[in-house]
């Protein structure tokens with residue numbers, strides 16, 4: 332079952348949109364992301380595009396958050412430059428976000444379809460890396476999906 336609807340953190344969207352408007356330049360930085368840490372702080376970042384697989388903005392935010400001592404993120408959103416609005420995370424980011432923060436909420440959609448969903452709703456029946464390590468304890472399913 333998908334998680335019930337949750338409020339949309341518009342302040343977080345605006346933080347990402349502001350970074351996208353003011354800090355994204357040319358081909359290297361085209362996406363901004365903002366995350367709400369458990370303690371309420373907002374951490375922002377932009378992607379570092381490179382043909383070898385430079386990190387998306389969401390992954391930069393994970394590192395920036397850790398650099399500020401914020402290891403628990405509650406909600407994340409990405410916004411594209413050139414007024415593209417909220418952009419859903421790519422497949423790689425969904426997997427990383429799920430592995431780092433299994434209870435994370437993600438803002439997706441646009442206009443009156445903006446909504447907050449669980450990362451588990453964006454990645455149903457996914458591979459759980461931690462469950463396949465030699466010393467892993469079996470974990471309960473995160474979603475009754």
Ligand SMILES: [Zn+2]
Pocket residue numbers: 387388389420421422423424425
């Ligand atoms: Zn990505």
